[in-house]
Amino acid sequence: MAERSFKKEVQILRKGAGEELHVEGILGVTKALLQSGVAYVGGYQGSPISHLMDVLNDSQEILKELGVHFESNASEATAAAMLAASVNYPLRGAVAWKSTVGTNVASDALANLASGGVKGGALVIVGEDYGEGSSIMQERSHAFAMKSQMWLLDPRPNLTSITESVEWGFQLSEASNTPVMLELRIRACHVHGRFTAKDNVPPPLTVKEAMENPERDTSRIVLPPSVFLHEKEKIEDRLPAAIDFIKANKLNEFFEPRSGGNEKLGIILQGGLYNTLIRALNILGLADAFGNSDIPLYCMNVTYPYVDEEIIEFCRGKDAVLVVEEGQPDYIEQAINKMLRNADVPTRLHGKGMLPVYGEYQGQPLKEGVEAFIQTEAPEMLGKAETLAANDNVSSADNVVQSFDPKLAAQNVIANATAQPNTQADNLIPLQDLDELVPPRPAGFCVGCPERPIFSAIKQLQFEKGEFHVSADIGCHLFSILPPFNLGNTTMGYGLGGAAGSAFNVDGVRRTINVMGDGGFWHNGLTSSIGSAVFNENDNVFLIVDNNYSAATGGQDILSSKFYVDHRSTQNPIKKAVQGVGAKWVRVVDTYDVETVKATFKEAMETPIKGPKIIIAQNECMLNKQRRVKPQTRAAIKEGKRVVRERFFVDDETCTGDHACIRLSGCPSLTVKENPNPLKSDPVAYVDNDCLGCGLCGANAHSAVLCPSFVRAEVISNPSKMDSFLHGIRQKVIGFLQNRLQAKLDKHAF
Amino acid sequence: MSEQAVKPITIAISAMGGQGGGVLSNWIRDLAESNGYVAQSTSVPGVAQRTGATIYYLELFSQAAMAQSDQEPVLAMTPVPGDVDVLIAAELVEAGRALQRGFVSADRTTLIATTHRSYTVSERQQKGNGLVDSDKIVAIAEQQAKRLIAFDMNQVAIENHSVISSALFGALAASEALPFSKAQFESAIEAGGVAVASSLAAFNAAYEKGQAEKPEAVSEPDDGSVFSELPEQARTDSARRLLQRVRDEIPEGSQTLVFEAVKQLVDYQDPEYAHQYLDRLNRVVKQDSEAQSFALGHELAKQLALWMAFQDTIRVAEQKIRADRFEKIRREVKASDEQMVYPVEFLHPRVEEICDSMPKSLGEWALNNRFARGCISALFSHGRKLQSAKLSGFLQLYMLASMKSGRRKTLRYFHENNHIEAWLGRIEKAVTRDYDSALEIAKCQNLIKGYSDTHARGYENFNAIMAEVDAWLVSSENSCAARIAKLHKAALTGEDRSAFEAELALAS
Incomplete structure (x- = not known):
């Protein structure tokens, strides 16, 4: 059960030609796939592309009606390999994943696919997880396109451009027998805008029909001697075909300057940066809100291959051109430099010298980069609009790169803004003070997360045994690296937690802990981490966090999900899988039972038994559980059934404000509030109303021998007759004794 | 039409993942789209949303202006410093973060900020008071924004059984920063169709508060x-x-x-x-x-x-059984009159706490006698869950609380009393030599807090500082105030004693 349901939204996929759709980018892409006569789709979840998989999953009925096959692939490699269906048959296929991590995983299959080439259109939709909000290492998918000779689309980030690029992506793929990648930046995946729909097109050939009429073309199989011919074909046939198609269909766009503009300058940009660039020009007074600019633009909606002719043509006769290319290395700028050199065009080329070498190109760095470009090449064009940045700030490239730091950039802006004459200037609080007032707020475990108790237990065990080397993995459990747990040394890739710890397979004072989630486990961890550890007789401890879903990517179902899922085989226990590859020491524990988790880790650390010690820590993602259970509980209460709700509470008089509990939990609902005792100044621990009653607070209070302040309140709705009877007796006795106590105190009352 | 006039309205929402910024975005988008504007919204999905800081961004563009020029506007995906019309902060430090990033400019930005805090881990995990100064953030906001609307919008939401997005939406309507009427705002909530009644209630309450001239003062834990x-x-x-x-x-x-x-x-x-x-x-x-x-x-x-008033087992038991405490729990869990509430107390006294509650000589004997210690350990090796509102649990606590009259004979009292006297003696001596030093020694009491190990570690630090004091008292140094203040601060820093030990090693 995914975190977000698109069951309602997907009905929009049935809309026909001419209707204006107001949707999220991801949904637009799905609609575009159906409009393109796609025969099969698949992929692997991961931000920012997860919702595309959720949308496809929720639209299976519609896909079926059209004869489109959908596969929820086990990994990006699986998804890429599935595109093999387009090698021999004129089937259009599309897969999606998060890049560059997913592209890394898929690269074996992708390289093979790109080598042999395709007959049907093959489209890979990559969610480029780069810049703000990204959770992965910062790399570009561009390199993959270049090294495997695949084509890379980077359309302007409006829904019309994005949806159209899906359609011509397939055409380009077929015209050049080459798989095509469609790159969508994070915010483009989730941009909510509008576009005009077309009718859905059932695939001209379905996978069923292809399967029933097998065909094969050995020249497309990656096997000598064909492989040597593939190399030749890539350069001599497929590349020219692609370039011809791009030119003929005007996939890249030339924007002429508006009247009064400057023909002598130009900007070459990646399509995905178009909107941000226009805003930067707009703020500088060099473009209007509709994109009519004073400077000619060459917008690369296809960022690979380059159409040399178009670029040379654009640059010829201009004094200077700025290349706006996000990320590093500056592949495009290097290529353009070579083109101009070879063509003997003397236009000056600027790029990374004026724009940040690395990092996301948001509005501020782009504005400063363009301003530096104009300042250098045509300073008379500036001053049309009031610009906040002081001109002397942008004269050297150094300054520009430095001010790419959003904080610094902001301070520049504010410094200049507050430099205005102000009668109260003396009373102003310096903005630098914000540095102390604004603590970082990284992402972390949610309220009631079942993974938190595991790390509480490990942290407590560390107090006893000393620090462990912890090989972490991709997934929510990675948040263990942050305070308050501070556990985890490396993260090497999805499902590779165990593999990343494999060098430490030697005798030591303390065994290492190798973490993996159930998502990573089924992605590849079973073989690369566990299988390998069994085979090499790795003596360390392996933790598999089993929370029923691929939780970090949005709660998608996996092989070991506990519930019955339509169209899928679930309920295949991880325990059986690891035993199947030969693991001997396997324990399954409930994550919330901190005492047992701690004892199990201790046993795993100390047991003389050889081979990997595998601990499967199970409990459900609480937010997913809430989504499932809350409506049921509400209904039960309404029906008059006896329901017990639990939540935690801290006695504010008993709490001494030491916050040891918080250092073992970090749960957002375990927070602090004012000390009710006016003599005390330290805030006391406080459980707010978001508490889900997961039980960790109590378990920690016990296992770490914390303090007597923790209370679990059991709230009984619709109490039974027995409840009421006992309650009456209790109230009487307790009330009597409480009155006696009060009477004693009253003797000295003030 | 001049270029200045044809511009999108830019709105950034600075929030924490999971706070409902998406709902607010949807309302604003629907509001705009049903009232003559096109709207674009973006957000950062995925892991970034797991309780971390995040920014939602919207641009609205007048359809009339589009019709006039017969062109589509180009709308940006992220806010640009100096180019934000409305900044909505769903938490106070997130308002501070937006200010830090330059998204609030004095000539342009209406800042709508709730003053409630959702404390970050780095603030909460401190051993003492690690909270940032909220009033100062509000003061900076007031100085930076063209207009500031600030009050506790979370409280307004809670009072109306709603979530913060409705209150933020109400404050946005009150700001009149968008070209839409209050009725149009309300229709957007109605069109959303989810929890309409409570959302409207919170919306209206926030709307009224939002029309007040001055930002509301922040109420929060402080030393005043x-x-x-x-x-x-x-x-x-x-x-x-x-x-x-x-x-x-x-x-x-x-x-x-x-x-x-x-x-x-x-x-x-x-x-x-x-x-x-x-x-x-x-x-x-x-x-x-x-x-x-x-x-x-x-x-x-x-x-x-x-x-x-040290927290011994007798005191804890007494606190647990008082009538007003049971009432407090009922209020806190929002129990209705028809619901019953039963607290389950998580107690885990160690041998030390048990012996501490005994008369001095018996307690000392039990602590030092292996057999007695073993017996007590076995009895209390596991944490206990005591049902304090059921008879057996209540009576156990009641008995323990009744030992109050004999407290002066307990081992714990003996220890605490000795320490208090020694500490007072130091202060008396110190004040004749250096007033500030005496003051710092007095402050050190707050190092001793918590229970069991935490309490023991606190004592360890306290004693180490007192050893420094004793050395100073027989030395010829004028003052030890600065040194004690530093050690005091180090003792409250970090989880282990490393910061403290490093500081301690500096002088010796």
Whole structure:
């Protein structure tokens, strides 16, 4: 059960030609796939592309009606390999994943696919997880396109451009027998805008029909001697075909300057940066809100291959051109430099010298980069609009790169803004003070997360045994690296937690802990981490966090999900899988039972038994559980059934404000509030109303021998007759004794 | 039309993942799209949303302006510093973060900020008070924004059984920063179709508050403790005597504080104990300096009272069984009259705490006798869950609380008393040499807090600092105030003792 349901939204996929759709980018892409006569789709979840998989999953009925096959692939490699269906048959296929991590995983299959080439259109939709909000290492998918000779689309980030690029992506793929990648930046995946729909097109050939009429073309199989011919074909046939198609269909766009503009300058940009660039020009007074600019633009909606002719043509006769290319290395700028050199065009080329070498190109760095470009090449064009940045700030490239730091950039802006004459200037609080007032707020475990108790237990065990080397993995459990747990040394890739710890397979004072989630486990961890550890007789401890879903990517179902899922085989226990590859020491524990988790880790650390010690820590993602259970509980209460709700509470008089509990939990609902005792100044621990009653607070209070302040309140709705009877007796006795106590105190009352 | 006029309205929402920023975005988008604007919204999905700071961004563009030029606008995906019309902050530090990033400009930005705090891990995990100064963020916001609407929008939401997005939406309507009427805002909520009644209630409450001129002051944990005034007359004889002593013996500026302390100690033990407190306090107050506005006496009055009311098992049991506590729990879990609430207490006394509650000689024997210790350990090796509102649980706690009259004979009392006396002795000696040093020594009491291991570690740090004090007392150094202050701070830093040990090693 995914975190977000698109069951309602997907009905929009049935809309026909001419209707204006107001949707999220991801949904637009799905609609575009159906409009393109796609025969099969698949992929692997991961931000920012997860919702595309959720949308496809929720639209299976519609896909079926059209004869489109959908596969929820086990990994990006699986998804890429599935595109093999387009090698021999004129089937259009599309897969999606998060890049560059997913592209890394898929690269074996992708390289093979790109080598042999395709007959049907093959489209890979990559969610480029780069810049703000990204959770992965910062790399570009561009390199993959270049090294495997695949084509890379980077359309302007409006829904019309994005949806159209899906359609011509397939055409380009077929015209050049080459798989095509469609790159969508994070915010483009989730941009909510509008576009005009077309009718859905059932695939001209379905996978069923292809399967029933097998065909094969050995020249497309990656096997000598064909492989040597593939190399030749890539350069001599497929590349020219692609370039011809791009030119003929005007996939890249030339924007002429508006009247009064400057023909002598130009900007070459990646399509995905178009909107941000226009805003930067707009703020500088060099473009209007509709994109009519004073400077000619060459917008690369296809960022690979380059159409040399178009670029040379654009640059010829201009004094200077700025290349706006996000990320590093500056592949495009290097290529353009070579083109101009070879063509003997003397236009000056600027790029990374004026724009940040690395990092996301948001509005501020782009504005400063363009301003530096104009300042250098045509300073008379500036001053049309009031610009906040002081001109002397942008004269050297150094300054520009430095001010790419959003904080610094902001301070520049504010410094200049507050430099205005102000009668109260003396009373102003310096903005630098914000540095102390604004603590970082990284992402972390949610309220009631079942993974938190595991790390509480490990942290407590560390107090006893000393620090462990912890090989972490991709997934929510990675948040263990942050305070308050501070556990985890490396993260090497999805499902590779165990593999990343494999060098430490030697005798030591303390065994290492190798973490993996159930998502990573089924992605590849079973073989690369566990299988390998069994085979090499790795003596360390392996933790598999089993929370029923691929939780970090949005709660998608996996092989070991506990519930019955339509169209899928679930309920295949991880325990059986690891035993199947030969693991001997396997324990399954409930994550919330901190005492047992701690004892199990201790046993795993100390047991003389050889081979990997595998601990499967199970409990459900609480937010997913809430989504499932809350409506049921509400209904039960309404029906008059006896329901017990639990939540935690801290006695504010008993709490001494030491916050040891918080250092073992970090749960957002375990927070602090004012000390009710006016003599005390330290805030006391406080459980707010978001508490889900997961039980960790109590378990920690016990296992770490914390303090007597923790209370679990059991709230009984619709109490039974027995409840009421006992309650009456209790109230009487307790009330009597409480009155006696009060009477004693009253003797000295003030 | 001039270029200035044809511009999108830019709105950034600075929030934490999972706070409902998406709902607010949807409302604003629907509001705009149903009232003559096109709207674009973006967000950052995925792991970034797991409780971390995140920004939602919207641009609205007038359809009339589009029709006039017959062109589509190009709308940006991220806010640009200096180019934001409305900044909505769903948490106060997130408002601060937006200010830091330059998204609030004095010539342009309407800032709508809730003043409630959702404390970050780095603030919460401190051993003492690690919270940032909220008032200062509001002050900076006021100075930076063209217009600021600030009040506790979370509270408004809670009072109306809604979530913060409805209150933020109400404050946005009140700001009149968008070209839409209140009725149009309300229709957007109605069109959303989810929890309409409660959302509208919170929306309207926030709308009204949002029209106030000044931002509301922030209420939050701070040191500005407020004590109640001394009563004219006390109700009982024993209380009257104590009240009179406070009036006669304590400098005026500290009377309310000392009166509060006295009340707490009577509640903790008995009037005699409060007299003992006043006797102790007087030893120092006599030497205190009016020139220093009796700062030492004031500090000591607070610290001494807290120490004398040490949290032993008897005190904890007493706190757990009081009638007003059960009421407090009911309120806190929002139980209705028809619901029953049963607290389950998580208790885990160690051998030390058990022995501490015994008479001194018995406790010492049990602690040092292997057999006795083993027996007690076995009994209390696991944590206990005690049902304090059911008979057996209540009675156990009641019995324990009844041992209050014998507290002065317990091992714990003996230890604490010795430490208090030694500490007071140091302060008395120190004040004759250096006032500031005496003040710092007095402050060190707050290192001793928590229970079990935490408490033991606190004592360890306290004792290490006192050893430094003792060394200073026999040295010729003028002052040890700076040194103690540094050590005190280090002892409250970080989880282990490493910062403290490093600081300790510096001088020796």
